[in-house]
Amino acid sequence: MGLPQPRLPPPALPTGPAVVGCRPELRGQSRPLLSATGLCHFATLVLALLVLLEPLGQVDTRKTVKAWCEVHPRACYSVFFLMPPPPQVGVGRPLSQALRFRGQGSQKQHQVCRDRRLETSSTNCPPEKTTAWVRLPHRMDSVQKQDLRRPKIHGAARVAPYQPPTLASLQRLLWAHRAATLTHINEVWPNLFLGDAYAARDKNKLIQLGITHIVNAAAGKFQVDTGVKFYRGMPLEYYGIEADDNPFFDLSVYFLPVARYIRTALSVPQGRVLVHCAMGVSRSATLVLAFLMICENMTLVEAIKVVQAHRDICPNSGFLQQLQVLDNRLGRETGRL
Template identity: 75%
Template sequence: MGLCHFATLALALLVLLEALTQVDTQKMVRVQCGVRLRACSSIRFLRLPALSRCLQPPQKQHQVCRDKQLEISSTKCPSEKTTAWARYPHRMDSLQEQNLRRPNIHGAVAVPSYQPPTLSSLQRLLWVRRATMLSHIDEVWPNLFLGDAYAARDKSKLMQLGITHVVNVAAGKFQVDTGDKFYRGMPLEYYGIEADDNPFFDLSVYFLPVARYIRTALSVPQGRVLVHCAMGVSRSATVVLAFLMIYEHMTLEEAIQTVQAHRAICPNSGFLRQLQVLDNRLGRETGRF
């Protein structure tokens, strides 16, 4: 009897332990399922509303973003700037490189001012750009002629060219002695200057008076002027250059190039320096400097 009772108790204990084991297992399953369900529900409640807000129309989307700023960066609604950056990164980079708030104001490109020519450059210009031929008389400007003593004494040539005014820059008994008596009976006017072809002779005192005379003569209907000296390359050429500078508003280089295109000229170094002074004075008055 004792052994049977002991066996019965042992069997009951085994059945009880098995039942307890099954209960624990079910509890663990329930706990795990509960955790999963809670995690899934939390994920559903955390993500689905954010996703639904992001899928809303743009106006509503921006309103939600302004009303509720989410702390989690992954759930923030993208702004217009972020969306544009994602779509067109190269365009945004190019815009950021530009200073759109304040335009870059660069200094105006400085126009180089007129540089007065040096004496050596003027002499080089006179020798390099010489006319191929040298004649007794040449028209160097409309109705303005430059010539030598031979042309000044050729009355028939003067009549043929229709010369109305003669400017003699080598007047005097021992130079080109023409004057009013020489042209008596001819329909022309005479203006004489006793100048020497000497670098130390001050020819500049005649620049303005001769230039005015030439201008007045050219303003006469059918007015044609001959300016001459002995060779027609130094004294007479100098006053013609001065006229072009004063009344035709040329620089010294421009005047030389204009005359050189029609006649070879060669003012001496003293006359060139005087023309440089005139060029500088006219440059200051006209604002070239």
């Protein structure tokens, strides 16, 4: 059984100069407790001042930004848009009301600027489109994305101009795509046939194919001597050229006349043309290439590829050089070079 403890009197405060001037209500408290209480009171006062000065700071900031925007109106729209909403736009209001308030503010600012422009004839005021973008910022983002999707005309790679082929490149092209077999006659272009002397003398084959015009690039007594008398009684026309399969023979003088003759013959209803020589690979092939270049607006390389897709051809080096000259001249006339 415990005995009650006697109540002891409070300890007596020390006397002397250390306690002189102390407040009676603070005599029983220690120094650390006094310091903590003072810091708490000071922090409370500081927080209260910050809460009271925050609206004033926002007002001063808005006044400063507004004054700066009057001097620089074009650069102030992003600042106005990023500023926090005014006190009357509460947390509970929807976003549409906030955007409407900002649009009204921008309209007022634009009206003031427009009045000032009428007075001072200034041109620093933002246009109407800028005010609309401030009112609807998502429209600016969509326009910027569309601009990024547009093709950059100045930055696009330009097409390299046409480079005339060299003689060596033409010979490689002719030898690289040689056909395995060689027939007597082939249709290398719609209603345009390329063949040899055997096909030119086969009247039954000519009637079967419906040939209406013949161009003989090896006419002459000692070459493919057919002529008008050979085709007498057949419904076809004859055009003969006495050309030699020689690199030094100038076949270019016949390029334009033969091209016109072939074009006229193909323009006739059901017109079909046969161009031939002895083998159908050099002289007649050169004339067909010249026709495609002059009348069909092809380059020399394109014409060779078109004909090679149906028949093996091999013009001699002199004829290739003459075709190169024709290719350069047509390129300058058509703006290709």
